[in-house]
Amino acid sequence: MALRDLPRSLTPSARADARLRTIRESLGGKVIAVTGGARGIGFETATQLLAAGAKVAIGDIDEDAVGKAAADLGVEGLHLDVTDPASFEKFLDGVEKAYGPVDVLINNAGIMPVGPFLQYSEALVRRTFDIDTVGVIFGAQAAGRRMSARGRGQILNISSVAGRLPMPGLSIYNAAKAAVIELTEALDAELSPSGVRVSTVMPTFTNTGLITGLSTNKFIATVEPKDVAAQVLWTIARPKVRAAAPRSMAWVHANTLTPQPVKRAVRRMTKLDTIFLTYDEAARGEYSKRIGQ
Numbered sequence: 064m065a066l067r068d069l070p071r072s073l074t075p076s077a078r079a080d081a082r083l084r085t086i087r088e089s090l091g092g093k094v095i096a097v098t099g100g101a102r103g104i105g106f107e108t109a110t111q112l113l114a115a116g117a118k119v120a121i122g123d124i125d126e127d128a129v130g131k132a133a134a135d136l137g138v139e140g141l142h143l144d145v146t147d148p149a150s151f152e153k154f155l156d157g158v159e160k161a162y163g164p165v166d167v168l169i170n171n172a173g174i175m176p177v178g179p180f181l182q183y184s185e186a187l188v189r190r191t192f193d194i195d196t197v198g199v200i201f202g203a204q205a206a207g208r209r210m211s212a213r214g215r216g217q218i219l220n221i222s223s224v225a226g227r228l229p230m231p232g233l234s235i236y237n238a239a240k241a242a243v244i245e246l247t248e249a250l251d252a253e254l255s256p257s258g259v260r261v262s263t264v265m266p267t268f269t270n271t272g273l274i275t276g277l278s279t280n281k282f283i284a285t286v287e288p289k290d291v292a293a294q295v296l297w298t299i300a301r302p303k304v305r306a307a308a309p310r311s312m313a314w315v316h317a318n319t320l321t322p323q324p325v326k327r328a329v330r331r332m333t334k335l336d337t338i339f340l341t342y343d344e345a346a347r348g349e350y351s352k353r354i355g356q
Contacts, residue, residue: 082297089300091116094162096155098145098202099172101128103271104221107288108169108295109136115296120158123172145172145198151205167217167299168206170199174354175225175273177339177347180234188235190355195239199246203261207254214258217299220247221291222263224307227315230330232339240265244305251304260302266291267312276347282333284312 095112099105100121112119113136121136122143123129133140139161144150158165173195176187199220210216225233226240247263254261268274268285279285286309294308307313318326330336344351 086296086300087115090296092118093166093299094118094120094158094164095167095169095299096120096122096158096165096206097169097171098122098143098154098198100140101125101132103273104266104269104288104291104295105169105171106132106136108171108292109138111289111292111296113138118162120161122154143172145170145202146193148201148205151201155205155209164213165206165209165216167219168202169295170202170218170220172198173221175233175236176351176354176356177232177236177277177342178356179232179340183235187354187356191235192239192242195236196242196246199243203246203250207250207259210259211254211257216259217302218250218254218259218261219295219299220261220263221295222247222265224265224267224312224315226265227318228335230335230339231337248304262298262302262304262306264291264295264298264306264308265312265315266294266308272350272353275350276343276345277338278334278342279338280334283335283338284309 090112095117097105097109097112097119100109101123105121105123109119109121119136120139120141121129121133122141123132124142124144126142129140129142139158141154141157142150143154155165174191176183176191203218203220206216206218220243222243223236223240225237226244229237244263244265247261251261266286268279268283269291270285270287274285291308294306294310298306305316307315
């Protein structure tokens with residue numbers, strides 16, 4: 064039973080219980096592979112998937128981190144470089160060897176550089192698009208071929224509300240995530256006739272390394288990885304092309320229709336015109352080093 068079919072007279076806790084039952088019924092026993100699973104949203108998603116009864120494998124380019132995360136969770140952990148198609152194929156082969164055919168691929172791996180556009184190095188621009196966009200493409204191709212041949216499967220891409228909210232200092236990330244949002248819709252239209260659904264979950268600013276050193280405020284919604292993971296699980300259980308996390312951020316789709324003077328005024332009021340240009344470089348140092356900025 065879908066959540067919308069439940070009587071509205073149910074209490075919030077009863078509706079939450081019904082949602083949890085729906086997730087467990089839909090995900091129990093499914094083989095689900097998560098990229099970028101060693102930390103952050105990926106790790107939390109793997110944790111919740113396990114609790115829902117799924118068979119989970121995680122991949123990450125950081126072999127030490129993915130080994131530790133896999134040991135902590137008790138799942139299969141494999142090295143994965145999402146920018147290399149051969150590495151993706153090897154990753155999926157490993158998952159299939161451990162658990163069987165992959166039912167769901169979650170393209171979660173991503174990086175978020177910040178700073179003035181004119182100061183981005185060529186290497187950082189290419190690295191961002193290689194991981195955040197091209198890596199999603201390679202993953203969707205590798206999994207899509209296998210799933211289409213079986214006539215079933217799901218691909219879920221983690222994008223961002225930033226793909227709908229362009230901001231100073233976030234230009235490269237904005238562009239990379241916008242591409243994922245549109246890619247997802249195109250792929251769902253193309254692959255769904257063969258039994259493969261494609262969705263994207265768009266988190267707002269999430270309390271992970273991505274926002275380290277940034278000065279958020281009361282106007283800028285932030286969520287915990289567990290909140291994003293919960294939306295990921297629900298989107299697998301009840302597929303839709305786009306889902307914001309939290310759902311209250313779904314208004315971002317209307318941003319493309321908002322007049323530019325209004326956008327500029329809102330950015331000034333919320334400090335979104337400066338937050339990604341003026342940040343604590345020392346606090347962000349470890350993350351910046353890890354992503355090559």
